[in-house]
Amino acid sequence: MNIYNNIKNDTYIKDIFKKIAKVEIEKEYWANHNINHTNNVINIVENTLEQLGYKENFIEQAKIAALLHDIGNIYGKTDHAENSYQLAKEYFKNNNIETGNNEKILEAIRYHSNGTKDNKIASVLVFADKIDIKKNRLTLKGYEVDGMKEMQYIEDITIHIDNKNLTVNFICNNKINMKNLESFYFTPKVFKAINHFAAEFNLTAKIMHNNKE
Numbered sequence: 001m002n003i004y005n006n007i008k009n010d011t012y013i014k015d016i017f018k019k020i021a022k023v024e025i026e027k028e029y030w031a032n033h034n035i036n037h038t039n040n041v042i043n044i045v046e047n048t049l050e051q052l053g054y055k056e057n058f059i060e061q062a063k064i065a066a067l068l069h070d071i072g073n074i075y076g077k078t079d080h081a082e083n084s085y086q087l088a089k090e091y092f093k094n095n096n097i098e099t100g101n102n103e104k105i106l107e108a109i110r111y112h113s114n115g116t117k118d119n120k121i122a123s124v125l126v127f128a129d130k131i132d133i134k135k136n137r138l139t140l141k142g143y144e145v146d147g148m149k150e151m152q153y154i155e156d157i158t159i160h161i162d163n164k165n166l167t168v169n170f171i172c173n174n175k176i177n178m179k180n181l182e183s184f185y186f187t188p189k190v191f192k193a194i195n196h197f198a199a200e201f202n203l204t205a206k207i208m209h210n211n212k213e
Contacts, residue, residue, distance in 0.1 A: 003099055004060045008067055012091075020073045030142040033073045033080070037132060042066045044128035044159065051161040052201060061101045062121045065108040069125060085110035115196055123200040130193035131157055131168065133186075147184025150176050166198050169208040178209065 007013055017035040024032065031037075045066045049059045068091070072083025088109050092102055099105060101121070108122035115126045135152045143149050153176035160167045181187055191207065198205035206213055 003097060004063050004067065007064060007091075007097070013067075013071070016071050016074050016087075020070070023073060023076060024139060027076055028141045029077065029139050030145050030148055031137050032139055033070045033077070037137060038067060038070060040132045040134070040137075041069065041125070041128045044132065045124050048124055048128065048159055048161070051159070057100070058121075061099050061105055062108075062124055064099060065105045065112075065121050065125050066128060069109050069112045069129065081110060081113045084112075115193070120200060123197050126193050127197035130190045131159075133157075133190060145184075147180050148186070150178075150181035150184070161203065164203055165206065166194075166201075166203040167206045167208060168194055169211060172210055 017038070021034045023029075024034065042063050045062045046059055049062055068088040069084055070080065071087050072080040072085070074087075075083050085106055089106055091097070092106070104119050104121050107116060107119055108125045110116075111119075111122055112125050112129055116122050133151050134154050134157060138148070138151055143152060153173040154170055155173060156171040158167075158169045158171065160169070194205050194207060197203075
């Protein structure tokens with residue numbers, strides 16, 4: 001995975017994530033879009049595609065999309081997906097990066113907020129991005145937001161794919177108020193992303209809370 005590792009270890013990319021961390025504090029973001037969130041998304045993408053049996057080359061391409069999907073937050077959250085796309089496109093050009101699938105990778109970055117059709121990299125990226133709602137996603141400001149602060153009680157999220165069945169299990173502390181979490185505006189986006197991903201990969205989705213559907 002030379003291309004992915006080269007990008008991740010590039011000082012330019014590392015500096016972007018350092019600046020994003022500062023922007024999030026200055027602009028009082030509710031959720032982290034920093035390197036920790038990015039690594040969570042990368043891990044979900046890799047784990048999911050491995051369970052689906054995809055080859056290493058495709059997984060590397062999807063991980064590149066996951067790595068760069070939020071770099072536009074260096075300018076703030078507004079239009080961050082478009083800004084991420086523009087920065088990634090420029091970065092590819094300036095560094096002569098050719099993955100064999102640049103167009104799909106860049107498209108996935110551009111539409112990771114809402115998704116797009118006929119792009120499996122985009123589908124798995126949206127899925128991974130949306131379900132990263134564990135407690136370490138919250139900023140200090142996020143703990144003050146009704147509904148969202150319930151994420152502090154989501155301790156783990158497991159993904160299991162077997163015989164065309166997708167099971168996403170949210171492991172939560174008993175202190176969680178599910179009614180408040182479900183009323184938060186972002187929660188329906190999580191369910192939508194899971195179901196869209198399942199449909200794109202011909203899977204039957206089951207969403208669990210502490211091992212109960």
